[in-house]
Amino acid sequence: MDTINWHSCFFLLLAAIACGFAVAVVVVGDIVRMACCLVVSLAAVAGLFFLAGAEFLGAAQLMVYVGGTMVLLIFGVMLTARGPLVSMKIGGGQWVLALVIGVALFAVLLQAATSTSAWNGPKANDQAAVPAAAKQDDGAAAEQDAAGQLGLGLLGVREDRLHRQDKPVLLGGMSGYLLAFEIISVHLVVVLVGAAYLARARRRIRNPESRAPNPESP
Amino acid sequence: MSIFTEPVGLSHFLVVGAVLFVCGVICMATKRNVLGVLMGIELVLNGANLNFVAFGSSVLRPPGTEGIGMDGQMIALFVIVLAAAEAAVALAIALSYYHAHATVDVDRGDELRG
C-alpha cells in the first residue's frame, strides 16, 4: 500500500513535537526555557486533539491552557526569576531515582497501551469499513458540530448515542454534567477570589505625605 | 506497511499520553523550583487529557467497537478548566511563598507558618 496516510503523518509529527518538548521540559534547567518548551508541547497536544476529532477541545486547549495558564505561569516566572533562582540543580541521586521510577511507570503504561487489541486502530485493510463505521457512530455528525454536541452533552443530551438502541439519548431525571459544570463554575470563582487574596500583600511603607516617622521598616 | 501508510489507532495516542505523563512525573520529582513542579503537573494532566480524548474519539477506533463517546471530551474539558484554576491558585501560593522566603525552592519550605 503506497498511499500515504496524512493523518498518520501529522500524528507522528505532532506526537514527536509533544514528546520531544516534554522531555526537554524535564531536561532543561532554565525555568523560562522550561516554560517555553512546555508551551510548545501543549500546543502540539492541542494539535493531537484536532487529529482525534476534538476540534473544540483543541481550541480550548490553545486558549485556556496555552493562552491563559501558560501566560500566568510565565508571569509568575518573571515575577520570581532572580539570578540564582532561574536554574536550581538537584543531586544526581535524585535524578537516578526519578528516572528509574519514570521508566518503570512508562513501561507499565506502554504495556497497557499496546496490549489490548481493541485499542489498536482501524487497520488499513479495514479502511473500506471506516465510512460505514463513521456513519454508524454518527461520526460525521460528531465532526460537523463537535462544540454543539459537547454543549448538549453537558446538558445530558447525548447526540452520539442517537443511533444506539441500548443507551438512552436523554437520561431520564439526569442532567448529564450540569451539576459538575455548575460546581466547577462556582469553584472557579472561589479560586479566582482566593488567588487574588493570596497574592495580595499588605505592607507598610513610608507615606510621603505624612511626615510622621516610619513605624516599621518595610 | 510503514507507519506512514497505516492509520493511527488508539494505542498510538495512549503512548504519547504515557510519554507526557511520565515526563510530568519526572519533572515533578526532579525540579526544585515551585513553578517547575507546577509545570510537571500540567504535563501530567495533559497526558491524562490526551488519553481521555483518545478514548472518546470515534476516528481512532476499529469499526463496531464502542468508546466512551462524548464523555471523554467532556472530562477533558473539565480537566483543562480545573488545571487553569489550579495553576492560578498554585501561582498565588508560589508568589506568597516567594514573598515569605525570598526563594522559590520547594526544599526550603519545610516549616508551617501562619
Place this chain on the structure above:
Amino acid sequence: MAELLISISTPDWLAHTIAALVQCGLLLAIALCSAAVGIWLERKVSARIQDRLGPTRVGGRFGWLQPPADGLKLICKEDIIPTAADHILFRIAPYICFCATFCVFLALPFANGWVAVELNAGAFFLLAVAGLEIFGVILGGYASGSKWSLYGAMREAAQVVSYEIPLGLCVVVVVILTGTMNLVEIGNQQAGWFFNWHIFHDPFTFVVFWVYVTCAVASSNRAPFDLPEAESELVAGFLTEYSGFRWVFFFMGEYASMFVVSGLGALLFLGGWNGPIPIASLLGLTPDDGDVFGWIGNLLGMCNFIAKAFAGMTFMIWLRWTLPRLRIDQVITTCLKYCVPIVSAMLAGVMLWSFFLPGGLIAALTRPASFPRSAWERTDSKPDSFPRSAWERTDSTLRVDGMRDNGRVQEEAWRRSLPAVRSHAERGNEGDFQEESR
C-alpha cells in the same frame, strides 16, 4: 491541485506536499500583503492627519513601494543581540509572534467557502490562536535582558489576558445568535441586505460591536492601548532591544493581527463578505447560477471582505494618531469595569432577544413576535431530528447549506490541498452526499 499533479504522474506524497506548500505560500502572501498594505496605510493616513504628505516617491506615485523598501532597509540592518539577552529565546520570539498571527489566517474565511481550513470551532480557534501572539511578545521582552523590555512584556501579559475575556464574550454573543462557531456559516447567515448584519440585529449587538472594537484595538496593542511598546514611557517596550529583521517580524505580526481582528469584526458583525446591498445575488452571481458566476460572486465577496477589514484598520490608525495613550491601570479598568460588565449584560440581552424575537430587529419590526417552541419539546417529539440545531436552525441556514453544496468546487480544492483535513473532508462529503441522495 494535488489531483492535477497526480494526473501528470507525480508521486502522491509529493503532489500533496507541493499542493500544501503552495497553499501555505498563498496564505503567507495574503498575510504579508495585508501587513504591507497596513503599513503603507498607516503612513499615508497618519501623514494626512498631521498635515504631511507621507511617502510619495518610492514606486512612482503614492509611495506604494514604501513598505517593501522599508523592509529591505531593515533586513540590511545590523542584527544586534544584547549580551544580557537569552540568545535562543531572543531569536525565537519574533517567529512565534509572526507564526501565531499567520496561523490565524488559516481559519479566516475571505468569502463563502474560501477558507484554508473550515473549522467547526472556527471563531474559537481564531481567538485562541490570535492569543498566542503574546507569547512571542512576552518571551521577546523577557529574553531581551532589559528592564524596559521586561516592563513591556509584563504589560502585554496583563493587558492581553484581561482583554481576552470581553473579546471572547463578544464572539460568544454572535455564536449565540447564529448557533454555530463556523465562521463561514456565520458569514452566510448575514447574507442579503445590510440589515441582516449582526450589528443591526438588535440594539444589544450594536453595543457589543463597539465593545468588540475597543477590545480588538486593545488586544492588538494599538493606541490608545499600545502600552507594551509605549515609546514615551518604556522607550519601546518589548521591542527596545530588537533591530533589523527580527523587529520586522514583530511589526508584520502587529499589522497582520490588525487585519485579523478587523476581519473578524467584519465577519462577526458587519456581514463578512456580504455587501450592504446584495449586488452579487441581484446580478445573478450566486453559486446557484453556476460555477463561474459563483466564483465571480465570491471574488466580489472577497473584495468586500478585504475592504471591510481595511476600513477597520483605517479606523484603528485614525484612533492611534488622534488619542493619547491610556495608563496601565486605566487600561485594566476599562476592561474589567466597563467592557466585561457591558458585554455580559448585552449577552443576557441578546439571549432574551433571540428567544423572543429570533429574526432580528427588522423581523421584529415587520412581523409580530411569535413565541418559539422550546428545543426540548422538539427533541421529545422528534427524536430523529438534530437536537443541537434547536430552534436556530431556520430556513436560512438550510438554504445556506444548499449554497455550500454547489460551491463545493472551490471548497474542495481548498480542503483537499490541506492533507490534515483530507480524510475529514472526505467523510464530510460522504455524509453530505448521502443526505442529498436521501
Place this chain on the structure above:
Amino acid sequence: MQAERAQSDTVEFDVRTDEMLINMGPQHPSTHGVLRVVLRTDGEVVSEVTPHIGYLHRSAEKIAEKLTVRQYLPYTDRLDYLAAMNMNLGWALTVEKLLGQRVSEKTRHLRVIVAELNRIASHLVAAGCFGLDLGSFTPFMWTFREREKIVDLFEEICGARLTYSYLLPGGVTAGPPDGWFGRCEAFLDQFDPVIDELHALLTSNAIFIKRTADIGVLPPEMAIDYGCTGPVLRASGVDWDLRRDGEPICTEMYDGYTWQVIAPTGGRYPDDHPYPPVPPEAVVGDSWHRFYVRMLEVVQSMYLVRQGIEKYSAADGELDKPIKIKEKLPKGEAYLETEAPKGQMGFMIVGDGSAVPWRVRIRSSSFCNISALPEICRGVLIADMSAILASLDIVLGEIDR
C-alpha cells in the same frame, strides 16, 4: 483627599514584587534631552525618584569669565534654546541694569514683540511634547507647524532659526525688515483658530484629562519652597509674574500694555475665555493645570504682540544701537530675573571695572522646577512620570548650563 492620604501610613499593594532600580534616561524619549532619572519601582509604582543632571554641562559660567558681555550673548542662546530671544532679553536687561542704561521706546516695543513671539513658540513646543509624551503624536506635528511659522519670522528678522543673538545689551542687531509686522499679524490671525484645534485635540480630550488631572500635584507652598517659577508656579495658584511683579527694569518694558497673568486663584482663571472649562477631576497644581496655563498664556502673548506692533508703529525715535563690544563694566554686581517662558531666568554679573565680568551666575528656571520632581513623583506610576516631566517643560540646556 490630601488629608486622607496623609493619615494612613500603610499602602496596600495588590501584588508585591521585587523593587527594581531603573534608569530613565539619559537616552530616553521623554526626558527631553539627556536627563537621567533613577526610578525605584515596585511593579509599575514609582516609590522614589532621583534626577541626575549634568550630562549637558558645558561650563557656561566659566566661559563668561573670559568674554565681554556682548561676546557672551550667543552663549545665552544655548541656555534655553527653545526661547533664545527670552534668554537674550534676560542677559541684555541684566547688563543694562549693571550699566544703568535704559532703552528707547521703539526698542522696548520690539523687544516685547519678539520676546512674546518666542514665548508662544516655546509654549507650543511644550504643548506638543506634552502630547507626545502621552503617546499622541499628532499635536506635536501641529504645534511644530505653527512654531515653524514663528521661526520663519525670526529668520527674517535676525537670520537665525534657533540661536538668534538678536536682543543685544543696549539695543538690537538690526530693525525688522519691511512688511515684517504685517506678516506677524497675518501669522497671529491664522493662529487664532489653531489654538481651538489644539484645545480640542488635547485639553478637552477625555484620555488626556484622565492622564493629567490630579497627577503630579504641586501645592503652592511646595512650589514656592522649591523656587518653582513660571507656568509651573502659576498653575499651582500663585499669582506671580515678573512681567508685572518684577524689578522696575522688567515691568517698565510692559508699561502701557494690557494683559493678564494666568493663574487659577481661588480655583478660577482670571477671565472669561472661549476655551474648554476646567474639568472637575483637575486639581490646582496638577499636570493638567500646568498645560492649561501655558495654553492660556499663549493667548495673552498674542494680545501683547498685537499691542506691541501697534505701539511700535506709533512710537517716535529710533531703535537703539547696542553697546560696544568691549564696553567697560562698572564695579559692582547686578542680579536680575526676567520672566522667560519656562520660568524666571536669572543672571548675575559681577563687574570689576574691566570689559570682562569677574563672575557670571546663571539661575535657570528649569533647574529649580525639576528639583521638585522627587517630591511630586513619589507613588505615581511609571506612565505618570513622563506626564509630569512633560508638564514641567524642562530644557536641559539651561539646567546643565
Place this chain on the structure above:
Amino acid sequence: MNARNIYDLLLQPFRPWLTGHDFEAIDPWIEVGGEGLPEIARFLRDQDELAFDVLHCVTAVDYFEPDEKKAAKVQWQPHLELIYHLSSTKRRHRLVLKVKLPRWKGDRPGELPEVPSVSGVWSTADWHEREVFDLMGVRFPGHPDPRRILCPEDWEGHPLRKDYQMPAEYHGIPAK
C-alpha cells in the same frame, strides 16, 4: 520694605552676626556671619513682616587673582563670597544676603570652607548648595544629600574657582 528697614529689624536679635551691609549698591545687600545663617534665614522666612518665602539663587564668587601682577593691584584680600537672593511673594520685596568665607578652611589649601546649610529653610537651597559645592568648593554641613550635581562624582577640583586647573585627562579621555 527696603534693605535698610530689614537691617534694622535684624539688628535686634542678630546684632553679633551682622558683619556688614551696602544699601547703595545696585542690589542692596546685608552681610552675615556664616554660623548664624540658618537662624537668620528662618527669621527672614517666618517673620510676618519679612516673609521671605522665595530663595531665588545661591551662588558663590571667588575673589582670588591667580595673576600675581594683577593681584598686587586689587583692593580685596582673597576670599569667597556666598550670595543668597531672596524675595517675598507676599510683601513683594527683595534682599541679598552675603556670607564671606576664607578660600580654604583655616587657610589650609585643600580643606573646603563650611557654611551651615539653609536647605531646611528653603528647599531651593538643596540643589543650589550642591551646585556651589560642586563648582566652587564650599561644604554645607546639614545638607541632606551633599553630592556633586553637575560634574561626575569622581571629578577632582572645583571648576569655578579662579585657580582651577583642568585635569589633563579624565578616565582616559584627554581633557585638554
